[in-house]
Amino acid sequence: MRLPDKDSPWATGLFLALVGLLGGGLMVLASWHATPYIDDNERRYLLSMLTAVAPEGFDHLPADSAEFLDAPEWFPVGGGVTVYRAYREGAPAAAIFDVHAPDGYTGPIRLLVGVNARGTVSGVRVVSHRETPGLGDGIEVERSPWMFGFDGRSRANMPDGQWRLRRDGGGFDQLTGATVTSRAVLHTVHRVLEFHDTHRERIYPTGTREEGRGDE
Structure with a gap:
């Protein structure tokens, strides 16, 4: 079998195809090798975020449960x-x-909302968002204390009717220049509290729930 001339289009195409296959194989190998490290980093990040919104005094927070x-x-x-x-x-x-x-x-804005057993917010953090840089990104605690x-x-010390921005007649300040973002987060935190208070039997397994164990 006669091989194509090195300067022919066939030879160039064959060379490029081999390079592409080799490069693709290396990328797959690198991805396969890096996946455990990426998963471990994501797990560590999630655990740090969960810890940040959990109440003080907890002694166990299994991220895989x-x-x-x-x-x-x-x-x-x-x-x-x-x-x-x-x-x-326990x-x-x-x-x-x-x-x-x-x-x-x-x-959508992905949030972690911590609520203790008494229905009080222990912390709120943003996991991911696409809000406007310089305005909506104030929901990140590294950029603003608003969160x-x-x-x-809680719904006990802040009646349901007050879970609105002050400009809407409620009891919460908003992020400057980010009314829509502020409303979205506020509405969702309140929704979580309502769900927590309404579905405690689903949230805390029967036989292990101890009312009032959470911190104020």
Whole structure:
């Protein structure tokens, strides 16, 4: 069999095809090798975020024990919510909700909302978003303290009618220049509290729930 001349289009095409196959193979190999490290980093990041919104005093927070609760009427994005539980002395001390605010300015905003057993917010953090840089990204705690305004809030010390922005007649300040983003986060945190108070039997397993164990 006669090989094509090295200067012919056939030779060039064959060379490029071999380079492409080699490059693709190396990329697959690199991806396969890196996947465990990427998964481990993502796991560590999630655990750090869960810890940030959990109440003080918990002694166990298993990141691999997430439970999805089907509730499309409450949480339209994804059809429900993923719940992690923080424990103290073997009993659930808090529930941490992995949820999406569906009405952000540029799309859904993924949040972690920690709620202790008494129904009080222990922390709120943003996992991911696409809000406008310089305005909506103030929901990141590294850029603004606005998120800390939810800490210690509950439906007991903040009536349902006050879970609105001050400009809407409620009791919460907004992020400057980011009204839509502020409303989206506020509405979702309140929704999580309502769900927590309404569906405690689904959130805390029967026989292990201890009312009032959470911190104020």
